[in-house]
Amino acid sequence: MGDTDQSAAELRRAIDELHLHLAAGDPQHDQLLERAIIASCSGITIADARLPDMPLIYTNPAFTQITGYTVAEVLGRNCRFLHRGEGDQPGLDEVRRAMREQRECAVTLRNYRKDGSLFWNELYLAPIHDDGGILTHFIGIQNDVTSRVELEEAREFFFQVASHDLKSPLHAIRLAAGTFGAIAPVGTTVDERLLGVLETIAKRTREMQGIIDDYLDLQTLDAGRMKMSSAPLALNRLFEAVLESNAEYAASKRIEVHQECPAEIPPVQADDRKLTQVAQNLISNAIKFSPSDSRVAVRISVDDQRARVEVSDEGPGLTEDDLRKVFGKFSRLSNKPTAGEKSSGLGLHICKRLMEMQGGEIGVVNNSDQGATFWITLPLA
């Protein structure tokens, strides 16, 4: 449940509670209710649904504080004066639908204060019916969420900058470092130490690109903009290719990687690039946390409906605490990469979300002897 849904549910409960008190008809309760509304730091507005154009018949002091409009300036008017002609907003379409269908809704709107300044208004709207079930009023609850929205906008802006302004120079540095050694004048050799420095530059920029890619993926996932495709895929070939692309990395730590797979396996239904990303994460993680001279094994198995891939390492395994939070956002685990590799801490969280979007699952167990096994399952095509 999102923040808005949650606060809407809480408000709904509070209103139901108030209805109960009102029904009791006790003047003390009515007084308490009025004081609560006056003391509220959320704007509270009531419109009469039986009058033409649904005018406001009540606004509390917080509404004046948020919008700058006094009670006298707004009573008898429809609350649309707050959008100053910007009536074409997705949130307002939802308001119109909810009002037509006489149901509650929660939206965030672009509104304007009396002094003309913009503010983001989190509006919760609910119908009020009389004993005969006839709609009589709407109650609106307004919260100024401008600082939260501005923070989200800043976050979005940062990710835009990260994607366009940081990615391309990093790519250029990596390319330059890669080609530098190859362009020494004919007949000269490049100092080994210089090659080592260039390799470090290339490795570190690759890591930085990986971190940026993870942040961008998270942003895309959170915004619900991650595009997925689905096609029958040969799991063994996909994992073989990923193992192959990690062969040099594994060799640099003297780690032996091998794959066990039945001779015939039916294809799985998945997104090629996203599954490759998951496989890359699991295999590079296994290498990252493995000591030198150990083994990483990939095992593929199939039952009648699903395929399962296990990636096992001989590293230190995960603590109880790490097992609980390993797929969480920004989870810093207690284990450290064995060669100082850097990452965003987002990789496994992204894997989990990508697997779920493909109808798959992901998990981890500690091996009975040594190390951990990360596993995924996917539906067969």
Ligand SMILES: Cc1cc2nc3c(=O)[nH]c(=O)nc-3n(C[C@H](O)[C@H](O)[C@H](O)COP(=O)(O)O)c2cc1C
């Ligand atoms: C009780 C109540 C409170 C409302 N509060 C707001 C508000 O704070 N901001 C806003 O933009 N619209 C608010 N609205 C919605 C507008 O008054 C209006 O109903 C909506 O824009 C649809 O009308 P339109 O099609 O003329 O735009 C509220 C409506 C009601 C009934």
